[in-house]
Amino acid sequence: MRRTIPSTTALICFEAAARHESFTKAAQELSLTQGAVCRQIAGLEALLNVELFRRSQRGVKLSEAGLSYSRQVATQLDAVERDTLSVMRQQGASVIELAVVPTFGTQWLLPRLKDFQSEHPQITVNLTNRTRPFLFADTTFDAAIYFGDADWPGTQAHRLMSENPLPVCSPDLLGCQDTLSAEQIAALPLLQQTTRPYAWRQWFGSLGLSIAQDLAGPRYELFSMLAQAAMHQMGIALIPPFLIQRELLEGRLVVAHRHVLTSDKAYYLMIPERKVASESLGAFRRWLVDNAKQYVACGNTREES
Structure with missing residues (x-):
């Protein structure tokens, strides 16, 4: 099924014209003629069947629909540019998108992550807060660290440590x-x-x-x-x-009291089954599990830095 998506050129012209509220300034920024910008935006309006700009002798102003669409387009173009630059920079490197429960991520994982980066400079680990399980198929995450009972369908669980609050x-x-x-x-x-x-x-x-x-x-x-x-x-x-x-x-x-609450639940690294063969995830899993074992074996006494 063919997608209803405008050309990238039309979207770039529209975003620039919307940002400046000027076809002339957009043309100067993009090294195009004003006529070329006008034709791209006219084609976009014809595709959408929506007037994006109000034209007058004094210039152009975004319509209400144009203002709303310009914000969405700008966000998406920024995302495409960011992803494109990321791929260009990688040159054989790997990126792990990791969902992590917030306080564990900031207080335990981040102070140690520099060691993983030193050992594996070709692997970048991006962290995003998630407090509850989700469907990996609906996200871009490669793995997750969460607290629970490891009952997460379609994943491979690796126990890290208990909480003992x-x-x-x-x-x-x-x-x-x-x-x-x-x-x-x-x-x-x-x-x-x-x-x-x-x-x-x-x-x-x-x-x-x-x-x-x-x-x-x-x-x-x-x-x-x-x-x-x-x-x-x-x-x-x-x-x-x-x-x-x-x-x-x-x-x-x-x-305030030395009695510890014990639980069968723990922190786990969860890897979707379709990702278990990933070399970068395998390296991260081994490093993370080893660090957790060392931490537990030392009696949880390591000072955060």
């Missing part, structure tokens, strides 16, 4: 105490994590406690948001220590 808060909430009892914690505002809605219930339950208000409290989507809220004395949060190493080391957050 524990209660943390501002040192001001502790006062003169070293730690708080579970009952004292229950009396404080409980900061909730959107994607772990039952975390506090599970934590109290693992201590044999049933707390009426364990699901109450403000909800935040990211652990980084929880950490900020806790540092500002808005309540107490359940956060994996490896995601807040710097905050703990600097004393901006403290452990």
